[in-house]
Amino acid sequence: MTASFTKLLWLLLLPLFLSNLAQAQSLPSIASKTEGMQRFPGYFTYYDDDATGKIWLEIDKLEQEFLYVNSLPAGLGSNDIGLDRGQLGDTKVVYFSKQGPKVMLVQPNLSYRALSQNQNERRAVEDSFAKSIIWGFKAEAADGNRILVDATDFLLRDAHDVIGSLKRSKQGSYRLDASRSALYLPRTKSFPKNTEFEATLTFTGGEDAGRFVREVAPDVQALTLRQHHSFIQLPDSKYKPRPSDPRAGYFGISYFDYATPVGEDIEKRFIARHRLQKKDPRAKVSEAVKPIIYYVDNGAPEPIRTALVEGGRWWNQAFEAAGYKDAFRVEVLPDTADPMDVRYNIIQWVHRSTRGWSYGASVVDPRTGEIIKGHVSLGSLRVRQDYMIAEGLLAPYEDEKSENKAMMDMALARIRQLSAHELGHTLGIMHNYAANNNASVMDYPHPQVKLDRTGKIDLSKAYDTGIGAWDKATVTYGYQDFPEGTDEKKALNEILAKGRSEGLLFIADRDARSPGGVHPTAHLWDNGKNATEELRNVLQVRDEALENFSEKNIKPGAAMSTLEDMLVPIYNYHRYQTEAVAKLIGGVNYSYAVRGDKQVVTEVVDKREQQKALTALLETISPEVLTVPERIIALIPPRAPGLRNSRELFEKRTGLTFDPLAAAEASADFTLSFLLHPERASHLVELGARSNSLSLQDVTQQLITNTWKSNRKKGLEEIVQLQTEQVVLTHLLALAHNENASYQARAVATATLKDLKGYIESKLRSKSQDGYQAHLTLALARLNNPVAEEVSPSRALDLPPGSPIGSGAVIGCD
Template sequence: MHPRLHPPIRATRSALSLAVMSLALMAQASAQAPAQAPAAANPPAPSSAAAPATPNSGPQPFASVVKNATRMEGLFTLWQRDDKVWIELAPEDLNKPLLLSPKFSSGIGERGLFAGLMASRWGGGVGKQQMVQFRRVHNQVQLLALNSLVRAQAGTPSARTVEASYSPSLLGSVTVASQPHPERKSVLIEANGLFLSDMQGLGMTLNRLYRQNYALDRANSHITTARAQADAVMLNVNQHFTATTLAVAQPTPAGAPSGPQPSTPGTLPDARSLFMGIHYTLMKLPDQPAAPRAADPRVGYFQTAVDDFSNDLARTPRQRMINRWRLEKKDPTAALSEPVKPITFWVDRNVPLEYRDTLVEGILEWNKAFERIGFKNAVVAKIQPNDASFDTLDGNVASVRWMVNVDPSFGAIGPSHVDPRTGEILDADIAFEGLSSRNQRWFRAATLKGVTDWAQALQAHDALREGLVPAPQHTDAHPHSEACQFADRAMEQLHYGLDVLAARGDVQPDGPEAKEFMLNVLRGVAMHEVGHTLGLRHNFRSSRAYTWAQINDPAFTAAHGISGSVMEYPGTHLPAPGQALLPHHGRTRPALGPYDYWAIEYGYKPLAKEEEAEALQRIAGRSAEKWLAYGTDEDNSLGIDPESLSDDLGDDPIAFARSRVAIARDMIAKQETRSLKPTEDYAVLRRTLGFVAGDLGRAAGILVRQIGGVKTLRDFPGSGRDPLQPNSAALQREALDLLGKHFFSAGAYALSPALERRLAPDFAERTDALFEGERTPTTMYSFTNQLVDLQKALLAQLLSDGVAGRILDSEAKLAKGEAFPLAELYQRLGQDIWSELGGAADIPGTRRELQREHANRLAAALLRPSSGARADSRSLMRAQAKTLLARIQAGANKAGLSAEARAHLQDVAETLSLALQAKLQRSGV
């Protein structure tokens, strides 16, 4: 969790040699200089402070070093002359904890190297907050990253043990540049030697991203600005990275494993050279640490965790504190009071004018929750003036910024930096990726690859991650930053919703209703990300707060919204085919839900210290109330809980999935007769079907999650509910019925040949993709094959060891006869997937693909059972293989089969027969 030592040390050695040469030359130049006057209070710098030094006599006099330099007073006094910046350190500045906040000030617009990014994407990379201190060792001053993960009460033997057991990390080191000031006793260190080194490991990051030998070019790197304030100093550096040669991708030999191949940034005029800007803030930590508030698993807050070894009798040394802003009433006796210091967000001057008011509305919406607990105007939003002297990247300025990335990756994020001693939030930077950037990515994906984000939607339902599709790679230290996909999901559903409503003639895609729809989505994204910056985590169970009937009641949703929390990823509410368009459908103005009010109460309600523990337990004890239901990322991603889902609505998952399937079927039918304008190209059909496939994937993910689902409730004793509750057999059967009918049935979503011939790509996008290095810009597209891939993913999940284990284990959690039998699941899948064996119809190619997948999985379970396979599961699969083999042998000679279908059945029969006959080493008899 700490930066590596070696890169900073290598960079420091180079910097030290330059510094030594520079000092020697400066000493020679000043050897004959006359004595200078004492230092002035303000710039310019003093002309002299002591007698001149002789060559090789050690550091120069203070005044000689900063001669003609500009002085900046602040947390530390900065001195700047040309390209040199010095930091003045007094004796009391050493060994004092500070917060180092680094952020990208400029980037290259791809692969996460984005201007304005706070969140650390690579663990130890740019954006990782660190508690640091300056330490002097003889004539060196080191910048150390302190180990804030462990502690013990100061002055105790345990504190001495902790100090000896856990190491800090060295970020950089420089030689003392001056003799002590005659009056202040302070010394100078050269900031260039510290902050122009590759402190953040960007060279390593570039090498990992592109497999090229990028290295820091120190000679062409410089400090662009330096500023000082009473509680912070800010340095903006521009670093040049270069690769003297560029590797090229090599074809992988046949049979050899494929690995990462070299690539180059696509946004540079010359891929051998790039500049990255880093904005450093070195800020004072609060003199009086904020009062920490204990975390509770029933309420979703990000946490700062510390192992405190002060008490050996504690069950665990781990102490968990919620992340929250310091909010104190001006008048503690008033029922409603303004705070001493409000939570202030600055909307950066780079945000487009047309979106600023909407973003401000989303920010200020949270004041409703704070008013409930006695704070007036707790949250403030301001627009940064064009002539502002501060930067919204400053480590003590909470902000909302806009990005235009050619390779968008997150939509919007809301990371924060906290005091690692207490969890107090000190800074937050919400970042929005431009709508045009994201539209380009979605539309290009939809027309060149035939998909939008449906595969990603399945990944989000991590029940489907047991071998189905690769999990998204998120390695940041703050799970609420890159891992937050709310904006991407919301905007993708916005476009699908507009497609649906436009196809029915309810909305003009470029009309005022469409704009209102988009602004409401943007407002909701702002509210969601502000929630993260207030400390709140996702709540994927809050969609269950309202019934399906309430969701379809316009009066109810106008007052309460469509989910119990804005920290949910709610599905867009669209009318079913034939249902009249109501004002709230798909365009409900986002609203704080009951969970949001409750969570803010837990985190921010003023409580007397002696009453806090009891009061917090009382607040968290309401978690069993339906409207306060909470389930977060791990509840979703572990793939067990059927209620902690994204992209759903209401408390009836079957009703929601059925509605979305009906909408998808209607959209497919409309494309058959859709007439295009002369100004449109055929890619719009392909794009629409890509959105349809994505929504079908989400509906299927919701359904498959019900099979073997076990609700994992976070209740404490006394709630009246058991924490582990398997889904009822009736609910699982209903979900399986819908999967069988709409996803495993023959010809479920067949398109006409005429429509298939019209599904052309966007040829301009294809040309761009080809020249930008994409290896396989797709021309051909099969919607049916795309659905076959979805079927295979669903089948893999339903036949997985995890689902089998949960179904078998549920028998012990339910009364006899109430559990859903595993044998029934396997039997139903065999019937649905091989339905053609019981009739006279031929077996189309797409069905043969799915059937082959089913047979191969049965054979693999018999030949290569995994270590996690349950005995009953394997036995039932063997029985299923025997039954299927007999059915295939009986149907292989029926009339009406094509040569391909007959060969398919013969081949599958042989596969199953060989698997059943194989001699296996068995444990036991």
């Protein structure tokens, strides 16, 4: 570089340098700017300006990364919209960067990295993918490298996207009203490793407020919630990420490392887990350097609070199996603690207007997968639902003094299990739907109700009372602390191999939740080693409960119309076992095998087992199962004034009166939606062509034989029978016209319909009884005019919700 060029460059840069120097000199000192304000030292020091209602943030960590999390400490109370108390937002790695007079809050793009010592290689990746500047601040005062900014607008913004949530759920167009929003100082605090801010925000508008908002808001034109902001020091570099394995059952993080050699996988995957180390990794059993402690919401009432503590403590059994002593504890949250404080792992008791999903969320370091904070949200109405199911099963109310301890025992047993289940998610563990028979609390449990020797319903072992074998194995995989020199990859494989040798299998959400799923053991809310045998047991329990169903299912003085509330879960008691049995038809056993682990890759379910499943499944749409007994119908009047008509009740086609036909229609439609699902139908075609399996023709022929061609019933059973046949027709028409089904599946459905049409035409010529004749005439008209509105199974009535209501049917929920 020549001297003349250097001089020219200096002359060009001098004005900019002088401008920055003048600006730096013109900024007041932090002390003078904050005179009279209350100072709160901590990870980030802040100042409370009570006169203006502002928060001033002192930034002394320029270009230093930290974690930023927003959350919702005071929610809306609507399960359908979400926005629950305690809901966590995303965890972001961010840093402050000074750019002239501005200070930017920058989020680097950690999804794409170059883990290389070569600075240029890292820069090439960083510059190839966008960063995000979350907020821009103006420097208002400075002392050397310490800068003061006004953080008020940043803290008073809608960081949790309440406005977007309301809009997406079609509950109204809202805007943030600054005049009705303010910082919430009781929950604004600073500690050595984290600084916590909270704000009260009011959202106005609501001229188009939806039903869910109207159910919970005192004034739909002003929704006031609180949002929380956490600035958290990043953990030190001593944590060692643990590689993810598809067989281990963990959530985790992933990113693309562009410094990876070409012959290796560019995507890196690591499990999410808390940091846990043994004091002596060489010892078979050792205390932890720092135990994991969870705190139960002190706002949960007794005896529920104790049940939550007891259920959460089950996990200590798993950590003991992994070689830890007293490494996992559950205690009650101190009155002085803030549930949103990142230092506390929380089991929070959340109230909503309707029962809904519970879920386990975590603050996870996006760089490594280390869990910083576990946060469980448990819906409080779930315990009441379980209690009501017990009431429906037992019909316990002989008189005003009647008590039945079994109902509360069952409800509390479920709460213990739920506490353990959701806490498991915050330990990093996924659902495992192949872990029935008490192998894991990470399955969804249906109450294991039996008939005792006298034929009476027994709830004594409705839910399990401890951690399962799978839970112990997966905690050992995730949390074992190996002594120095151990071949960790080999040791982890040995842990998984030991679990397989004990018959443990992991199957996750996608496989179990799909209505066209085929795994023979992966189901939600099912029981039993054999799904078909358990369906028969469940139907026996249902029969006994319906036989005993009477006014004794409600307390003396209760409106008789509330009997419908009790009837819903009993009439539909078999719904989940029905779903489980459907997946045996065309079923394929498989695992998340990796090359060389000697697991079953795929194995078609034996044709005889498929046939047993089909026979049992067709029983669920028989008139005997679907018809509500006359004596029960006579007990249920129209809804009493003051009692809500809710989606928890049966849908009706009869206006105000109880509609037993609608209940039967919804139940039949439920079974058929699984049996003739387009994915299952297409799969049955494929299996029938290449293996000794039931074919789609086998299924449709037996379906027609058991419905349209079965012996005629009398009375209400006859009407239920005719109605079910129309529902069968609906599903066959839908399959024949469903472009998502394979051509041959549609062809088989079309051929079945052609044969059925011939059968109906022959029956019409026989001039049978009027009701049956009308039924056949309608069916023939539908076959001759299969317009779109006639071929959609959604035209049938839906079952009332069995699973928790709302938008939480996702990974990490129950």
